[in-house]
Amino acid sequence: MKVVGGEWSNWSGGVHCKPKTIVVPKDEVELAAAVRGAQGTVRVPGSGHSFTPVCASDGMLIDLDAFRGLKSIDTQTATATLGAATKLWQIGPILHAAGFGFKNMGDIDRQALAGVVNTGTHGTGPNLGNFSSEVAGFRLVMANGDVVNCTPSENTELFEAGRCGLGMLGVMSEINMKVRPAYKLKEQNYLKAPDELFAELDHLINSNRHFEFFWFPYSDRCICKALNETDDPAPAPRTAEEMYARGEKSGGETRLFEGINEILPYAPFLLKFAHGLFSQFMPGPAKVRWSHEIFPSPRTTRFNEMEYAVPAEKGPDCIREIVEMIRKRRINTGFPIEYRTVAGDDVWMSPFQGRASATIAVHQYFRVDTYKLFDACETIFKSYEGRPHWGKRHTLDATRAEQVYPQFGRFRELRRKVDTKGTFLNPHLRAIFA
Numbered sequence: 001m002k003v004v005g006g007e008w009s010n011w012s013g014g015v016h017c018k019p020k021t022i023v024v025p026k027d028e029v030e031l032a033a034a035v036r037g038a039q040g041t042v043r044v045p046g047s048g049h050s051f052t053p054v055c056a057s058d059g060m061l062i063d064l065d066a067f068r069g070l071k072s073i074d075t076q077t078a079t080a081t082l083g084a085a086t087k088l089w090q091i092g093p094i095l096h097a098a099g100f101g102f103k104n105m106g107d108i109d110r111q112a113l114a115g116v117v118n119t120g121t122h123g124t125g126p127n128l129g130n131f132s133s134e135v136a137g138f139r140l141v142m143a144n145g146d147v148v149n150c151t152p153s154e155n156t157e158l159f160e161a162g163r164c165g166l167g168m169l170g171v172m173s174e175i176n177m178k179v180r181p182a183y184k185l186k187e188q189n190y191l192k193a194p195d196e197l198f199a200e201l202d203h204l205i206n207s208n209r210h211f212e213f214f215w216f217p218y219s220d221r222c223i224c225k226a227l228n229e230t231d232d233p234a235p236a237p238r239t240a241e242e243m244y245a246r247g248e249k250s251g252g253e254t255r256l257f258e259g260i261n262e263i264l265p266y267a268p269f270l271l272k273f274a275h276g277l278f279s280q281f282m283p284g285p286a287k288v289r290w291s292h293e294i295f296p297s298p299r300t301t302r303f304n305e306m307e308y309a310v311p312a313e314k315g316p317d318c319i320r321e322i323v324e325m326i327r328k329r330r331i332n333t334g335f336p337i338e339y340r341t342v343a344g345d346d347v348w349m350s351p352f353q354g355r356a357s358a359t360i361a362v363h364q365y366f367r368v369d370t371y372k373l374f375d376a377c378e379t380i381f382k383s384y385e386g387r388p389h390w391g392k393r394h395t396l397d398a399t400r401a402e403q404v405y406p407q408f409g410r411f412r413e414l415r416r417k418v419d420t421k422g423t424f425l426n427p428h429l430r431a432i433f434a
């Protein structure tokens, strides 16, 4: 957990808090005692990679560092039980050694398992759900200190809601995840003109296991990325330590990208040139790796991000409207827009609940004010029935949440029932969920 001089901050540096106490329980008994005895707000950060203040607390922060590692693997049901704070970069090698892997992952592997589960973190693939939808069960330490098992048949409501609960229903100590036999993926990257891409988009999405594209809005080329299963040979898998080191590595291209992002706010005349240049050097060569090694990429340049999920069929219109708006208003940004697809699920507060979706993400360099870009994009996202990613910037309030999340009322009621004093609510969450 990143704490300097008593102050905790998130990955992008945009969220800070000064908790009165930081508790580091060594087991579930100590964790339950800490929660039961807590005065004021209790929050549990994962790796602090959310851009929203979901982890902030001026009361207690709980550091679950001791809750890492594999507990068991059930090869019959293809599920693995892991400590809730195990980092994704640790999980890949652990599962691989047992002959398994996750069905899908997002862009990075820095997060804690409970962190990705609690915000509905996702990768891309029209038939693949987010992390929350891959949860088979979990153990939850509730506000009163009780510890319960949550599965489809035990404490069913807590299971259904808690899979994407932003840590508001309790603290997960361990999580049972669905897994599949280990597999390799081949990555292919290429550029396409937007008109050509949109003409083929449905086909590209449906004919690849994973397809996504990035669009620097002032560029006339989109960067396409496809991943498909293969039996081709792959390099020997890395250890967890090597996976960690790889994710923190930044090369010459990253430094150039960062350098240009430092200059761009003062040199808007460079936008078109910079976006053309970034689009040229971003597509890497084709490669084959084990799945857990190919999904994540190093992301060392700090930024802030907003992402909304819109109904899948509305995605192409939505991203085109966003690019058109950015160009028309000459909004200054050095980052691409990312377009992905996610299968619908049944998790109450998942952005993908009940509908197959396209996700559209906009980013801004961490030193650049986000308001101009994010406000304008959010207006467009709302007009497409967008639902925000809970870990990424948004201004959703309770009224809007009720309109776009069909299970919002049920979630609020359950939250109130299991945490009567609002122990797990901070001001950000209280404004939406209390």
Ligand SMILES: Cc1cc2nc3c(=O)[nH]c(=O)nc-3n(C[C@H](O)[C@H](O)[C@H](O)COP(=O)(O)OP(=O)(O)OC[C@H]3O[C@@H](n4cnc5c(N)ncnc54)[C@H](O)[C@@H]3O)c2cc1C
Binding pocket: 011, 043, 044, 045, 046, 047, 048, 049, 050, 051, 054, 055, 064, 084, 085, 105, 106, 107, 108, 110, 111, 112, 113, 114, 115, 116, 118, 119, 120, 121, 122, 123, 165, 166, 167, 168, 170, 171, 172, 173, 299, 389, 390, 391, 392
């Ligand atoms: C560089 C970067 C790349 C990203 N890429 C993607 C991507 O590809 N796809 C995507 O969907 N998102 C992506 N994200 C967003 C990120 O995956 C989510 O914000 C995720 O929640 C971060 O995980 P974390 O472990 O840092 O959790 P945190 O941000 O620390 O916490 C998230 C939530 O989980 C809760 N939580 C943590 N541990 C527990 C626990 N034990 N019990 C109960 N609640 C708990 C916290 O209280 C909080 O509400 C990215 C973020 C960054 C910074």
